[in-house]
Amino acid sequence: MTELHAAPSSTEAGARQDPPLFPFPVDPHVGIPAQYAERRATCPFGKVRLPSGDEAVLLVTYRDSAAALADTRLSHDLTAPGSPRVTAGPSFFDDPESLLNKEGEEHLRIRRIVASAFTPRRIERWKPTIAAVAGELIDTMERTGPPADLVADYCFQLPVRIICKLLGVPERDLGLFRDWSNAFVSAARMEQQERGRLIREFSGYTARLLAAKRAEPGEDLIDDLIAARDGADRLTESELVYMVAGLIAAGNETTSNMLGRSVLTLLRDGGGLWQRLVDDPGLIPAAVDELLRYNPLGNGGALRLAVEDVELPSGTVHAGDAVLIATSSALRDELAYPDPDTVAFDREPPAQIVFGAGPHYCLGAHLAKAELRIGLGLLTERLPGLRLAADPHTLSYTEGEVLSSLVSLPVSW
Template sequence: MTEKPLTLPQYPFPVRPFAEPPEAYAELRAKCPVTLVQLPSGDTAHMVTGYDEVIAAMADRRLSRAALREPGAVRTVKGEDFSDNPYNLLNQEGEDHHRLRRLIAPAFTPRKAEKWRARVEEIAHELIDRLEAGPRPADLHHDFAAVLPVWVISEMVGAPVEDRERLQEWTDRLVSITAHTPEERLAARSESAEYVAGLIARRREAPSDDLLSALIAARDDNDRLDERELVWLGINLLVAGHDTTVSAIVRALYQLLRHPDQWKLLTENPDLVPGATEELLRYAPPSEIGFMRIATEDVELAGTTVRAGEGVIPVMHAAGRDTRHVSRPEELDITRDDAVHAAFGHGTHYCPGVGVARMELQVAFGVLAQRLPTLRLAVPAEDVEWLGGLLTLRPKALPVEW
């Protein structure tokens, strides 16, 4: 068992220049892939940085998200946050979790994702048309990366795309760690629930060919979920269905433009898009922060005994730089064939929307490379500012020219 150091690292680590993972991750992976850290709440947890260890932690059902709601459980922050909501799909385990995932799974299969590809390409082209008609430098984050995923999930679920700014503002508060207060997080929970309840009421009166209408039918006709579950499935889809994809797109585009040789390679070789997508998910996944679990019994993890009741945080960003699996992990190489990553999670909480998310990323990179091959950063890469304190990582703006 590892010994508790006298001074614990403070988690989460500060955002580094270029949005690179903390330097400490490499040392920890090599020497101590499971180490104690201190959380903003003052509690401690075991941070996991090695790829094998991250996968093992995510797969171990003795490490529970639902246990975060137990009295006295380890907390990431003081006050309520998204882990306190029993209706959030990410916080559920067992049969209820499986039942709700089964309801939404048919909408996100790889086959369904491919049916959406043509529409997503249309949206991407329209957004680029707007970029070309607008001022320069353009903000590739605000006017492309932050719009494409929310437009797509809004059409899939059945929400007005014009509400994207409200959805993003609620999302920022819902997934906040230190960027917002507990009161702001709770207000976002209430406001977003009221919004989705309104969408449900309108869809009951006028059903459509969208996912929310299908879920309403499952509620009203088959009694397969209750009203609160219906509302929160809607919120889960709208929030989780776009936030991580926004971050994945903008982080990847930043890294591609920061490495112009890789961007040029992609513009000249469209067939590289699928492999480049996996490499970018490895090199710059949407979040540097992992979702904490609580051990429901003693668990052995990489030689460390995690006691029942202790917290475990598998860090996805750290896992993708593991030298045991990836050669030259600090190098972005869109031609590599060993781009292993944990960007979509693993185990029972593996992202149910992975097929659609992966397709959106491929479309975003492919269409931009086709339409704007001379795309480049309009400011030095080190001047791009990154927003910390959230579960996902993204810049304040991404100014570009072409």
């Protein structure tokens, strides 16, 4: 790969100034903050102040981000008193039983229990179900007729129905999950008290769901997780509740957001990119990879805590430092991706870091890519004349401190 950024000449000089507030405002023309490009060029290893008030070293280049994501000395465990936080108030960073906060053998123990449900071979079996659900949703849209809100009618519905089918969650409960998921993964602005209330409701629902499944067992993923809880692998009850809630939240919030943003990217500026996929469906796998790179899930980043000194390409993180990995900036790094603010379906990118790296690589990556490929593929096949029914600059986002989702996407056809 081309040689990437040199380290700044003086990190200490920047540290004498008050760090800028993070997250930065989004530039609507490129979809991510304009400050990222400036910092990649002039300050790739500077500090920022998070919404919680904590400070963190912000990593904005591809090579720093890739190295940090794979380095186990940058810990996911942020549960000790005084640990840094992205956001003030309750969040998934608080619970020591969450898989996201586990390291080493404890992390591997929990991951092993659920990993078999998300292997490429298992996801192949789920592809007909994904296609069937996507087809049903499009049928409903066609019966109702345009215009439609693609987020509410399709992008949210598809992944949440699939993860609930996989887990064994009753479909009648699907309407409950959007607000709970937004609170759980800090994907929408809300008062701390409101976020805490929604997280408690979600946890209570999950506990009742587990009790019902114990009373009437089936053959779903929740039943497998309960067996692990009650068997030799011994998931604790708190781990079990958090695992199920986390799968529901991550299984709909992240994929639905990416699907909506991807369709928006394809349709804007006259819809030329959309037409390319209509004319050549074979481009869809490459298009999904590129849209995953181009569209950030939010303006935040992955927060880590250095448990010892870590030398990264742009500088040294010292033990006790908080590190924020801005993946959306790394994926627009001009030294890793030529012309990074352009969508190009024929890229040969470096190693993909959209889903993380190392031991914490996203369990649901194969499922998410299958849903995106099938979801986009059926839309282009069934609704080739799809077009935006609103000015893209007027669209609203949830503006969460970790994720930020499209609130709605008006379309016609």
